[in-house]
Amino acid sequence: MKTRLVQDGIFTLVEDITTAMEAPEHGFYWIDADVEDLEILQPLYHLHELAVEDCLTEEEQRPKIELYDSNYFIVVNSIRFDDEEIFLRALNIFLGKHYIITVTRQKINELRALKPVLWEEEVASADTFLYHLIDLVVDNYTNVGDRIEAKIEKLEEDILMHTKKSHLNEIIGLRSEILWLKKVLGPQRDVISTLNKKELKLISDPLKKYFGDIYENAVKISETFDTFRDLMGNLREAYQSSLSNRANEIMRIFTALTTIFMPLTFITGIYGMNFEYVPGLHWEYGGIAAVIFMFIVGMSMFVLFRKKEWL
Structure with a gap:
């Protein structure tokens, strides 16, 4: 577990976790924790027991947002694509007025990519941190979508040029991954919509417009994966037609x-x-x-x- 005081994008390590219980004069605290650290963090920051239980027991969580008196519990899924399989990693976030706690089981690339963004944008509030983090998560979905599209095009070209039996397994596997991912995109889009439209005391009003921009990107991504699902159906028909012609x-x-x-x-x-x-x-x-x-x-x-x- 690492605790950092973030002031205008500048990080200062904090050795004593209890120091982060009080709001700083300027900036906010970012606590980057593992699930095992929740035993210490729960009583200090009054984290709801149901939210803690979700972090401890569920490796793959459905994206959601739960509003509590002193903090919000937000779950989004980070995505990774290694050209063979799509992996989702749950990113659990506790948002408070002067702090934000990120809890993960595995390393999340977006958290590492976030640090230079915070420094460049001179971030000094927890809700702005949340905005940039979710923005990176959604942008990564776009990057994965581009790679999936390229793989579909290459697979289509291979099928038309040299049809192999292994192509059918690739089509079925990729289509299953896309359908599974579609089930995640809907709830994640709803979470972003809540951050955009609902009256939330821990999210500043000017920032909601920026969450609206992320929401539009999330909708486009969802529509893109709808297109991928249709393309996979066409690809299977092309495979069967190619076999028949052969x-x-x-x-x-x-x-x-x-x-x-x-x-x-x-x-x-x-x-x-x-x-x-x-x-x-x-x-x-x-x-x-x-x-x-x-x-x-x-x-x-x-x-x-x-x-x-x-x-």
Whole structure:
């Protein structure tokens, strides 16, 4: 657990956690904690037992906001995409008047990326800290959406060029990830909408307009993932169509080859009959002539099929 006094974007480490119980003359306290630290923080900051229980027992939480007398409990999900699987990490936030507590089980990239933003913007209030943090979380969804779109385009190109059985597993897996993510985007969008529209004493009125901008981005992201869901359906249809076309192409080639060998088989069948008098049977060059004749017949049929684009 690390406790920092944030004044105009400048961080000062605080050794004694009890110091952060009193409001500073300027700035606010940021307490970056693990779930194990809640045992210490709960009595000091009067954290509601239900909110603490959620942090302790639920690794993957549904985004939500709960309003208590002295603080707000907010849950948002950070996203990470490693080109194979989408991971969500719960970011638990306790917002007070002069402090903000972030509680996580794993490392959250947005928390590390937040520090230079706070310094650049000279942040001096807890609600402004919350705004920049949620803004980074939503922006990361946009980045992941761009990567998913690129992967869908590449997958579509691969299917059209060289269809493989493994492509179906990729389509099903990615579609499942997108549908699962869609269930998270709705509640998270509602949380941001609450910060934008509802009268909240711990959120300053000028800041609500900025939360409105984040809400618009969250809506766009939700609509984008709706589009991804439709694209995955189209991609599956393209995969099935490509397999069908490939099977038809193979059958067409096999049919043409069978048709070419039919007259050759007919000729060899005649010369294989046990008759004494067969044309050319006793001719010195009869075998060579028969082979040349079959070659000419086969090549003629091949040229004819190519001309008619059957092969």
